[in-house]
Amino acid sequence: MSLAARLTMQQTAARLFLRPTQSQSTLAIRRIVARTFSTSPARLYAEHAHNHSHSVASASSSSDNYVNPYKGQSALDKAVHLFFFTEILRGMWIVMEQIFRPPYTIMYPFEKGEERCIACKLCEAICPAQAITIESEARQDGSRRTTKYDIDMTKCIYCGFCQEACPVDAIVETQHHEYSTDTREELLYNKEKLLSNGDRAEAEIAANLYADHVYR
Numbered sequence: 001m002s003l004a005a006r007l008t009m010q011q012t013a014a015r016l017f018l019r020p021t022q023s024q025s026t027l028a029i030r031r032i033v034a035r036t037f038s039t040s041p042a043r044l045y046a047e048h049a050h051n052h053s054h055s056v057a058s059a060s061s062s063s064d065n066y067v068n069p070y071k072g073q074s075a076l077d078k079a080v081h082l083f084f085f086t087e088i089l090r091g092m093w094i095v096m097e098q099i100f101r102p103p104y105t106i107m108y109p110f111e112k113g114e115e116r117c118i119a120c121k122l123c124e125a126i127c128p129a130q131a132i133t134i135e136s137e138a139r140q141d142g143s144r145r146t147t148k149y150d151i152d153m154t155k156c157i158y159c160g161f162c163q164e165a166c167p168v169d170a171i172v173e174t175q176h177h178e179y180s181t182d183t184r185e186e187l188l189y190n191k192e193k194l195l196s197n198g199d200r201a202e203a204e205i206a207a208n209l210y211a212d213h214v215y216r
Contacts, residue, residue, distance in 0.1 A: 116170035119144040123162035131155035153187040174201045
């Protein structure tokens with residue numbers, strides 16, 4: 001055997017001895033690629049490098065499907081959603097389910113809107129300025145209802161006795177302090193005007209009653 005052939009065989013044997021196995025080289029390459037393109041240390045050891053791009057693609061596709069549920073569907077599925085109005089039928093089914101359930105809130109016609117005043121006339125009797133005038137009539141069930149409730153704000157001294165005397169909180173004071181008007185008739189409050197004021201200041205009145213319930 002010549003010297004050149006012997007050197008070639010020794011170099012080949014050295015290369016075979018130093019070359020790592022197929023699994024070791026593949027694992028090293030995967031680690032390098034994963035370390036280069038991975039975004040978290042957990043993903044570095046949780047999955048292989050060739051699955052990394054697939055996982056990123058699947059994550060992006062899932063987010064796209066969340067934004068557009070019809071993306072990626074077949075033509076048959078799109079035709080079913082389009083011609084059979086599946087979304088409309090789903091909404092109608094929810095409406096039909098709610099029809100047979102009791103209401104969650106008290107609304108018309110369940111709430112009749114009966115006024116609180118029981119025509120006891122305690123506010124009229126206790127008013128020191130005699131600013132309140134009340135007229136009432138009897139009902140068919142024996143109770144009484146108020147037909148006329150007038151307050152002359154030109155006589156009112158804002159003592160609050162009417163509010164303290166009322167047993168059902170039918171008359172309450174508000175935080176309105178501006179009573180400058182052009183005519184005297186604007187300071188004459190009837191029943192309808194008082195009810196409209198109560199509707200506008202309902203939240204304010206409820207807060208005031210809650211703040212004063214400790215002292216009443």
